[in-house]
Amino acid sequence: MMVSFTRSITDTMHELSVLGLVSKAKVSVRVHSGTQFFKLYLINQDDAFFGYYPIRPNKVVAQGEAIEIYDLVGADATLFHCSMNEGESSSGAQQVSQARMWFDRSLGDKAYGTDDPLEVLRPAPQGGEAASRRVEDELTEAEGSAVRTAxxxxxxxxxxxxxxxxxxxxxxxxxxxxxxxxxxxxxLHGLQHLVDAVVGRASYQPEAMKPAPGSIADALGPP
Structure with a gap:
C-alpha cells in the first residue's frame, strides 16, 4: 500500500511538469524501518503538511484465527499546514524548519563527509533559514582569515x-x-588594477552559486 501511494504521488508531481504547470518537479522519499505513526509532506522547502495516523481497532486473520489489533490508518490522517510564509519566528515556520531537518536526516552526514566548505553551504537551507545564515556567516568569516595566508x-x-x-x-x-x-x-597581491569587476556568491542564496548561471550573467551585464 505504501509503495502504491508513493508511486501515485510521484506520478502526479511529474505530471505537473509534463503539463507545464511548474518549471521542474522532483520527488524525494524517505523511509525508515520503524512503525509509521504520522505522515509528512514537505513542499518546496517552504510548506509542510503533517498529520498523525488515527489508531483504530481492527481484526486480522493469522493461521486461521481472528485476532483483534489496533491498526494505524494512514489514509484517514488529518493534515495540518505549516508555512515559512507565516514569519521566521512563527510556530508554523519553526515546524517547517524541524520538518526539513527530520526529512533529510542525512544532512549532518553530508556536512561531515566533505572537506569542501562550499559543499557544506549548499544544503544548509534544508536546516532552516537560521542555520543557513549561520553557515554563510561562519564561512565568510573563515574565508576572510584564510585568504590572508593563502x-x-x-x-x-x-x-x-x-x-x-x-x-x-x-x-x-x-x-x-x-x-x-x-x-x-x-x-594583497597587487592585482586589483587588472580586474574591472568581482562577482562573488550571492549572500544567503547558495542555490545561486555556480554552476547556476546567474553570477555569470551579472558579470556580463545587460545584453
Whole structure:
C-alpha cells in the first residue's frame, strides 16, 4: 500500500511538469524501518503538511484465527499546514524548519563527509533559514582569515590578467567565494588594477552559486 501511494504521488508531481504547470518537479522519499505513526509532506522547502495516523481497532486473520489489533490508518490522517510564509519566528515556520531537518536526516552526514566548505553551504537551507545564515556567516568569516595566508596566484594567472589588461579587454572574476574574499586576495597581491569587476556568491542564496548561471550573467551585464 505504501509503495502504491508513493508511486501515485510521484506520478502526479511529474505530471505537473509534463503539463507545464511548474518549471521542474522532483520527488524525494524517505523511509525508515520503524512503525509509521504520522505522515509528512514537505513542499518546496517552504510548506509542510503533517498529520498523525488515527489508531483504530481492527481484526486480522493469522493461521486461521481472528485476532483483534489496533491498526494505524494512514489514509484517514488529518493534515495540518505549516508555512515559512507565516514569519521566521512563527510556530508554523519553526515546524517547517524541524520538518526539513527530520526529512533529510542525512544532512549532518553530508556536512561531515566533505572537506569542501562550499559543499557544506549548499544544503544548509534544508536546516532552516537560521542555520543557513549561520553557515554563510561562519564561512565568510573563515574565508576572510584564510585568504590572508593563502599562497601565490596559480601559475600563469598574473600573466593572463596583465595580457588582457594590456589589450584593453575588461576582466571580471566570478567566484563561489565571497566578493570580499576575492577583493582582499587581489589587493594583497597587487592585482586589483587588472580586474574591472568581482562577482562573488550571492549572500544567503547558495542555490545561486555556480554552476547556476546567474553570477555569470551579472558579470556580463545587460545584453
Amino acid at each position: 599562497g601565490l596566484p596559480v601559475s600563469g594567472a598574473v600573466a593572463a590578467l596583465e595580457a588582457a589588461h594590456a589589450s584593453g579587454r575588461k576582466v571580471a572574476i566570478v567566484s563561489n567565494n565571497s566578493a570580499a574574499c576575492v577583493r582582499t586576495f587581489l589587493l
